[in-house]
Amino acid sequence: MPRQADHDRRRRQIAEAVWRLAVGGGLEEVTLRQVAAEAQVSARLLQYYFGTRTDLLLGALKILNDDAEHRARERLALLGETPGMHAIVRGVLLELLPVDEERRTRHLVYAAYFVRFLTDPDLAGVARDAPRALEDLVAGLITQGQDTGQVPRRVDAAAEAAFLVAGAEGLQSSVLLGQRTADEAVAMIDHQLARVFTPTPA
Incomplete structure (x- = not known):
């Protein structure tokens, strides 16, 4: 059975694909299929990890926010x-x-x-x-x-x-x-x- 670290890595891989598409041209017309292609995963696997398009956008945003908080804490520690x-x-x-x-x-x-x-x-x-x-x-x-x-x-x-x-x-x-x-x-x-x-x- 895949380890949690593997699941987290795959979720991040998909989230980063959402971020790249967002920066490249916004999110209004982005589909699950496009995200799957950008992340180089199957549409089935993407839906396994995130479910619906709204769930995907929320999940990718949460990972981004968690990253931001982590980096902010690092900089404040300095x-x-x-x-x-x-x-x-x-x-x-x-x-x-x-x-x-x-x-x-x-x-x-x-x-x-x-x-x-x-x-x-x-x-x-x-x-x-x-x-x-x-x-x-x-x-x-x-x-x-x-x-x-x-x-x-x-x-x-x-x-x-x-x-x-x-x-x-x-x-x-x-x-x-x-x-x-x-x-x-x-x-x-x-x-x-x-x-x-x-x-x-x-």
Whole structure:
């Protein structure tokens, strides 16, 4: 009987085929047969692992999100054992920007999913909940910054978190469209963070 690692490898092989097709021309006209051909597996095997087309898109998106979370944790770990809240929030927000090839490809796949998010209720739920969860994370980090004197008490953590996440998502689109460079987007994030993370005088 195939090991779980073999199943996971095959699921990833199929998911990566979905991502390539998404980046190459979107997902609206992509069929199970096309994904099977791109992944070099049979249509029967693809359906064994993912079932319907919606199940396939959800499954490929979950693997992409799991990858993104894993890579984000790795990058945050590189900040050291005791990074300040400023550095952590900055690291979280930079995950939303296409600042390197890995993140650029990921965000192109997300962009290809966008129309499906608008029209498919199952996918819409995934897209609808993600920003709020990220806002809650950033708000919690800003609140911790207030508790340690890195952020003034007058700052509204929830409002700033919502603004920062929405701003980073908007910059993501402008970088993908070539309207701004990645460096310009990072500079704008840094400008906003400098406004929030003003140490409380001793």
